[in-house]
Amino acid sequence: MDYKEGAYKVRDLSLAEAGRKRIEWAESRMPVLMHLRERYSKTQPFKGYKIAGCLHVTKETAVLIETFKACGAEVAWSGCNPLSTQDDIAAALAVAGVEIYAWHGQTVEEFYWSIERTLDRPPHLTLDDGADLIFTVHHKRPDLAQHIIGGSEETTTGVKRLRAMAADGKLLYPVFAVNDAETKWDFDNVYGTGQSTIDGILRATSVLLAGKNFVVAGYGHCGRGVAMRARGMGANVIVTEVKPTAALKAVLDGFRVMPMDEAAEIGDIFVTATGMKDVIRSRHFRKMKDGAIVCNTGHYDVELNLKELAELAVRVREVRPNNKEYLLENGRRIYVLADGRLVNLAAAEGHPSEVMDMSFANQFMAHLMLVEKHKAGEKLPPQVIDLPEELDQEIARIKLETMGIRIDTLTDEQRAYATDYTAGT
Template identity: 55%
Template sequence: MTVEHDVRDLSQAPGGRYRIEWAERDMPVLRQIRERFEKERPLEGVRMSACLHITTETANLMRTLQAGGADVVLTASNPLSTQDDVAASLVSHFEIPVYGIKGEDNDTYYDHIKAALDHKPQVTMDDGADLVSELHKNRTELLENVVGGTEETTTGVIRLRAMAKDGALKFPVIAVNDSMTKHLFDNRYGTGQSTIDGIIRATNVLLAGRVVVVGGYGWCSRGIANRARGLGARVIVTEIDPLKALEAVMDGFQVLPMMEAAPIGDVFVSATGDIHVFDRHHFEVMKDGAIVCNSGHFNVEINIPALQELSGQEPRRVRPFVEQYRMPDGRAINLLGEGRLINLAAAEGHPASVMDMSFANQALGAEYMLANGDNLQAQVYTIPEDVDHEIARLKLAAMGVNIDTLTTEQANYLDQWQEGT
């Protein structure tokens, strides 16, 4: 009997399973955790609702949670990020309820989140905090069931910390995004590569010799800037934080205010988590043919209503995932992926080898929350350092990399203060 679901087409399941298995080959840390979970069953009987990008890597996380005994339901965390064949395979081959269709409208997106909440979760797993937000705003009767949650991405952590500051957050959440094995690798290497992949798939442009303007210099933007430079682009970084701006300068990038970069850039990409990084006054001076896209979680970093208003007409769909807005003076500005995450809208998201560590954090974070949630406050927490280090150790071992250990003499030296020069 097929579990409850709302996916595009279950006949796509065989192809989805092949791709899930392909990704698994590059996820050795998560595989080791799944093997332990199968033996120990630390999540036995726990109802979990996950709101994540429905990709091959996420599928392997769901399999791991299921192996640990969890009763898990998955819904999409973005209307354009679902891989329909993967969703079909999770339903057909692994009997996991899935709610997600690539390109679903906003109403369907929230209907799917509501369906995931109907599961009455004891643990939430979020990417962007839409599930937690909906739970706190419209399904408060379910809050008493929740032990705690985990959050995958920068934008979600920002929202959750704002909730905690206002006293609105009603259960503890682990900020998976803030673990070193997540933001140092997933955000930098994963977002860097997958964003460039999405831009190239959507446009087929040659980045070499072009001016790429990167909004922000956080971990995601660092990765984008470095990957664009690696392909021969001239990269301009914009920032509001003097420390990050200084770091970008010292890393060899040109740093300008966005208004000065806007007339120069050929390709614009943001990954800041804030609103209107590319705004009306920027569009007014961008050159003909400018490409604008976003790699932050929500489609608010580009002021699309202002772009529409400036154009005064409906955009043309000139390629899949490319909408062209024609300005009254004849200039064309090309918006990619409806302003949503270009790496998932037009490509496949992060490579499995980096999601291996991110989703290891998710799996171990859920285990930690179940063991410790009753003793935690309704705040945002980071993954314990020993868990972070264990994930790094497992990843190194899977890569065949050995490292040194301290001798007893070295360890003792670090633990005392008496010895000097």
């Protein structure tokens, strides 16, 4: 392990060259973020501000980090999941002078140790994916909150928990809900999660998806993306849900819908995408076919109750990378991918660069707004705040332009008509 106190702790600095090549590849696929880097590196809006970040250490995240640095920010970073850090990327960032504490395969203790190191020198801004950094500030270092201008949160699970904290009056500083920007949730969550989850399953198993009964637990944006891509690979998709409107959408989108207790008996591959604990547990594992494949693409590793599965097993062994075989007393074998953590990041590379381009443009702009308001002397309330609609549209417009796609614009007369409440039939 390569470690320099106060600077970095990563797996192996010799991986840096390979990581740098992958970062450069991501840069070539992230034109919106590179546009922002070029534009704001001239004015250095983040000079004098420190950002503490806790987000998956991937090549796309590296582009975001280096964009912040190019625009004047001081950055300290940790991974937001013990299995999602890509060691070559962490090494490349450390060599480039980024303060980073991240390596693949961390223990829970190492994971939180890394987060706390990013807070050793108090930050002005926090950037989160899952809100573990924000929770660490609130629960272990509340003294830092008075110096923090604000933060941002990347994922659905984190935003829900932060809104609950704000409703209880416990949130100590404002947080932008980046996840709730349309150019994030309707692209990253759907197209990113869909493709990268299938990628992770294939890397860990190399199975044929065509003709398989593919069970997706949860039909939110992430689950919808997974179901869409699984059907595209020829799978017979079954959806399980607890929310009536989500279940109805799945039915009208052409998928079979049933309770997990029924799906467990016929499924070949199971993916959880709910953000809820114990979605698949002992009674479901007992019903599964010999050879069933089970994985999770939600943020936390609580959706599969692997403790109960281990109690059913007479033997557990790793049969290939990120793929463990649980042999049950009844002789059936169940294969769990990536230890129940995000299969798209633990067993693959995470979302494609092209879709993270928009998500991370939102992150950059959220922090730019926080800094600009701070410089103007404007203090935001300690709430979870949505990004402006016009920012969503601007990011989408830039993305379309980089793709060579043009769209129509409303005339002045049409804009007036849109809000003319006197117009009739």
